[in-house]
Amino acid sequence: MEVSLARRRGVDLTVAAPPSKSLTHRALVVVALADGKSEIVRPLDAGDIARTRTGLETLGIRVVGDADVLTVQGCAGRLPLDAPAVVDAGDSGTSLRFLTGLATLADFPVTLTGSARMQERPIGPLGDAVAALGGEVGYAGRPGFPPIIVRGPVRGGSVSMPGDVSSQFISALLIAAPCWADGLALTLTTPPVSASYLDLTTGVMAAFGVEVRQEERTFLVEPGRYHPTHYEVEGDWSSASTFFAIGAVCGGRVRVDHLDPTSAQGDRRFLDALAAMGCRVRADSTGVVLESDGVLDGTEVEMAASPDTVQNLAAVAAFARGPTTITGTAHLRYKESDRVAAIARVLRGFGAGVEVGEDQITISPGPRRGHLVVDPVRDHRTAMSAAVLGLGSGEVTVQEAECVAKSFPGFWEALQEAGLL
Numbered sequence: 033m034e035v036s037l038a039r040r041r042g043v044d045l046t047v048a049a050p051p052s053k054s055l056t057h058r059a060l061v062v063v064a065l066a067d068g069k070s071e072i073v074r075p076l077d078a079g080d081i082a083r084t085r086t087g088l089e090t091l092g093i094r095v096v097g098d099a100d101v102l103t104v105q106g107c108a109g110r111l112p113l114d115a116p117a118v119v120d121a122g123d124s125g126t127s128l129r130f131l132t133g134l135a136t137l138a139d140f141p142v143t144l145t146g147s148a149r150m151q152e153r154p155i156g157p158l159g160d161a162v163a164a165l166g167g168e169v170g171y172a173g174r175p176g177f178p179p180i181i182v183r184g185p186v187r188g189g190s191v192s193m194p195g196d197v198s199s200q201f202i203s204a205l206l207i208a209a210p211c212w213a214d215g216l217a218l219t220l221t222t223p224p225v226s227a228s229y230l231d232l233t234t235g236v237m238a239a240f241g242v243e244v245r246q247e248e249r250t251f252l253v254e255p256g257r258y259h260p261t262h263y264e265v266e267g268d269w270s271s272a273s274t275f276f277a278i279g280a281v282c283g284g285r286v287r288v289d290h291l292d293p294t295s296a297q298g299d300r301r302f303l304d305a306l307a308a309m310g311c312r313v314r315a316d317s318t319g320v321v322l323e324s325d326g327v328l329d330g331t332e333v334e335m336a337a338s339p340d341t342v343q344n345l346a347a348v349a350a351f352a353r354g355p356t357t358i359t360g361t362a363h364l365r366y367k368e369s370d371r372v373a374a375i376a377r378v379l380r381g382f383g384a385g386v387e388v389g390e391d392q393i394t395i396s397p398g399p400r401r402g403h404l405v406v407d408p409v410r411d412h413r414t415a416m417s418a419a420v421l422g423l424g425s426g427e428v429t430v431q432e433a434e435c436v437a438k439s440f441p442g443f444w445e446a447l448q449e450a451g452l453l
Contacts, residue, residue, distance in 0.1 A: 035433040035444055035453065037422025041326070043284035045450045047275055049267030049291050049319075051076040053439050054126075054229060058236040059263050060084050061130045061207055064093040065137075066106030066240055068260035075102050075265055079438040083124040087131045090119050091138065109211030109257060110185070111138040121146040121178075123368055123410065123438065125153060126200055128178060132158055133204030135182035136167050137211055143172060145179035149410075153366055155180050157193050158201040164191045165205075165212070188212030188255070195220035195249070198366065202251070203233040209253035210242045220249040225363045228298025228337040235296050239263055267291045269299040270340040271440045274416045276322045277344040278452070280306050281351045281424030283326030289319035298337035305333045305345055309352060328352040336360025339367070342393075343417035346375045349395035350384040351424050362391040368438075369411040378406055378414065382421055382428075403427040412438040419443075423452055 056076040061084065063070040075081065077099040085095050085102075092112035094105045111134065119135075119142060121128035128146050132155065135142035145151070156176030163169040167186040172179035188209060195202065202224060209216035224230060234244040241259035245252040267290035279286030293300065293315035303313045303322065308331040312323040330352040335342050342358060349356035364371035375393060376386045381404050385396035404427060408414035412435050422428030436443040447453045 033434045034429055034431055036429045037419055037426065037453070039426030040282045040423045040452055043279060043282045043286065043452065045275060045279065045285070046287040046289070047446050047450065048289045049269070049272040050440050050442065051265040052268040052297065053078060053080060053270065054232050054297065055236065055265050056081050057084055057126045057130060058203070058207070058233055059265065060088065060095070060102070060104065061134060062236055062240050062258055063104040063106055063260070063263070064088050064134065065109050065207070065211055066258035066260045067108040069103060069105050070260040071262045072102040072104065073262065073264040074100065076268065078441055080124040080127060083122050083127040084130065087119040087121060087127055090117050091131070091134060091142065106258065106260060109137060113138045113140045113142070116141045116143070118143045118145065121150060123147045123150060125150065125368070129155065129158060129198070129200040129204045130207065132162070132180060132182055133208040136162055136184040136186035136208050138184050141181055141183040143179050143181045145172070149368065151178050153177070154197065157197055158204055161191050161193045161201070161205060162186060165189055186212050188214035188216050190217040192219040192221050194222045195224035196222040196363070197225070198363070199224055199226040199229040202230060206233055206244055206251060206253060207237065210256040210258065213255060215255045216251070216253040218251045223249070225336060226298065226339055228296060231296040266295060269295060269297040269302065271443070273299060273302040273341040273344045274420065274443070276303060276306060277348050277420045278423050279322045280309065280311050280324045280328060280348050281326065281420060283324050285321065285323050287319055287321045291320045293320055299341045301338045302341040302345065305331065305335070306348065308333065309348065330354030330356040332357040332359070334359045339364060340413060343371060343375055343413045344420055346379060346393065346395055347417045347420035350379055350382055350397055350421065352397055355394055355396040357392055357394045359392040361393050367411070369409045369414065371411070371413065374409070374411060374414045378418065378421070400425060403429070405429045405431060407431045408435055410435045412436045412440065416440070416443060419447065
């Protein structure tokens, strides 16, 4: 599927944010461990979530429902596996890592694998931690990379691990920890990357009755049980950022409903960056509004806590009146694609200057180079950020545009309904 985009000016757009992918993942895994039946209201229905749901079912957890409500019968902290199992997470890193944590509660070996790209993404720090806590860990191929083989039950206890590779390694351990006999004392040897995602994890755990204490870089979880409950998923700031980026570069007004302006989602800070570039932002009881005259200034902004919006911010920066430096980008190399390389490739093709450092990217606006064809290499964020470039300037075609189904299946339809396609 290819999508071609033409330049738009003065947009007036009202859309509803899809449910949060990050919170739906976390809620699904937590309710799977609860002692009883729980409901997840307004879950995200997307490719990554389907991978988590299928993985849970492979591990013996029953999930029923539709796009409005999912009902999950929890296992009370012990997976009901009666034979070895294989979980295929596809391209979903969150699914693979969180389900690796759950596999520590199985009495039989669980092999967790994924796509070719997934098998290039490291999981060694998580595997090392599981082994140190009493689990059996092996690798079917290259050590430290999927497929990873895990067998429990893990007893828990004290362990240390680096925090600067993936916050999902930390979240995977925290979520499983109350089901371990000795709980968990997890000390990070380096500051956590994307720390806001840990806030999402501990917030979901608290909603189901488990508290996580933090003492500097140590996280403490006592043995216990998750209580079944009724959990409603808030809107997704990562997906919403694309609409705000479109408003910034095209000028006009964009309203996104179903967003919580006080959310723990770090990607809501994307609006702070747009405000620094000259946009006007306000929130009310039902959503968030951005207004822009399309005249944008370059800025310098730290985005380590908002990784899934960096490509949209880089696209906006290509339209600014001066250079923009985005710091906190090193870990983007380990996403669905190497997103640092993707930013450089796409924006240079667009005509912008791009300088890449170890932990920063500087974008300088430049003259357009004509029609741009973007191959997102199956990365949904690359595809959506290309839409920002196309609507801001025209003459952009996105190949394999269906890859947005990973996080936002209705993205192109939302643009079409708004008259932007």
